Amino acid sequence: MPPYRIINCHAHDYLELACMRGYPLLIETTQGDIQSVAINLITLADKTEYLVVSNGSQEQQIRLDQILAITPLSQPAEFGRVLMTPQDK
Numbered sequence: 114m115p116p117y118r119i120i121n122c123h124a125h126d127y128l129e130l131a132c133m134r135g136y137p138l139l140i141e142t143t144q145g146d147i148q149s150v151a152i153n154l155i156t157l158a159d160k161t162e163y164l165v166v167s168n169g170s171q172e173q174q175i176r177l178d179q180i181l182a183i184t185p186l187s188q189p190a191e192f193g194r195v196l197m198t199p200q201d202k
Contacts, residue, residue: 119200137186
């Protein structure tokens with residue numbers, strides 16, 4: 114897998130909100146789409162960040178720089194579709 118690229122703070126804020134609210138999300142990734150509930154954000158010792166999601170029976174970790182966009186599936190949500198972009202250098 115390529116080196117981790119930090120996502121921009123604006124996009125990170127929406128992921129934090131999705132976790133706090135427990136939103137079910139459509140998560141568009143470089144590997145395909147996933148529908149799951151946002152649970153938590155974690156950072157490993159090497160500073161790689163992951164979104165932890167659950168489909169009810171199992172949890173999955175998705176590396177943040179592999180997420181292209183998120184869309185809340187419950188309404189009313191506090192945001193719509195959000196594109197994930199790398200942080201400017």
